[in-house]
Amino acid sequence: MEFRGLILPTLLGLVLVGPGFGQRGDADISEWMNAKEKVIKNLEDKLGNVEQCKNDVEALDSRLNATVDELTRQRAETDKLKTENEDLKIRLDATEKQIDELKQNISAKAAPQIAFSASLASFGEIYKGPCTDRTLIFKRVFSNIGNGYNSNTGVFTAPVSGLYYFTFATYGYNTHTVGAILTKNDVLQISTYDSPTADGSDSSSNAAVLQLAAGDEVHVQLWENGRVFDNLNGHTTFSGFLLFPV
Structure with a gap:
């Protein structure tokens, strides 16, 4: 809106202060004013489109920031799961080692056949x-x-x-x-x-x-x-x- 507020007076000034403005007849002035109004209307439409694009960009930027935050959270969660999996693997390896040792002890202590x-x-x-x-x-x-x-x-x-x-x-x-x-x-x-x-x-x-x-x-x-x-x-x-x- 600030951009639009600055640009419109400038354009209007250019339109109203045209060459020979006080020297034309009423019909010419009316026709000239209609043409200028069309130009101003066209400029206003373009400014509206610019503002809509700006709003769309801001919305997209907000969504992008939210996506980045979600990806950051998911990455942190993935890193946490990776660490937990590594800990589980270490514990599993230790448990398997203990089971192997128990099997060896049981085998070593198995009752001989007498x-x-x-x-x-x-x-x-x-x-x-x-x-x-x-x-x-x-x-x-x-x-x-x-x-x-x-x-x-x-x-x-x-x-x-x-x-x-x-x-x-x-x-x-x-x-x-x-x-x-x-x-x-x-x-x-x-x-x-x-x-x-x-x-x-x-x-x-x-x-x-x-x-x-x-x-x-x-x-x-x-x-x-x-x-x-x-x-x-x-x-x-x-x-x-x-x-x-x-």
Whole structure:
């Protein structure tokens, strides 16, 4: 509006102060005034268009500034998300590393497979006892996973520290005490026992869970003056396995 206010008086001054203005007739003056009015009207229209363009430019500039502000905000948000994603990636990598370490530890600590089972007689029939060496050597080995049991000595040696389950059974006739003792490092743990009776034969069994350190020895031995019997039917047996390491 300031531009228009300045330009219009100047134009009007030029129009009104034309050459020979006071020397023309009324018809000429009227015609001249009409022409000048048209010129002024045309100038006013052009000034209006200029002002509209100016308003449009100002509106466009305002929209542009708003767009710049929005882009700046979005960029800041994007940078924030990028930082958060980088932090999440670092945490995820650390978590994956911990999982891998746990897997390795679990794999390293996985319970070894240790189990054995054997009977006294590997062929024919066998009577064991009474004898000086009362250790029962179970020759017929059904399984020996982990090689903890020695079929030459009858002794089981713990490969690793842990809790082990042991069971044994004895069978014999009434002429002698029937039974045996389960020992840990030569110390009595549990036993089976049946004194001589009038019946034809006797059998019994027992079991225990023992905590062993690696290298501890477990074996079965006869009672003093005891005797047991076995054949391929597997009456007198000795078995054990690792429950879990400790």
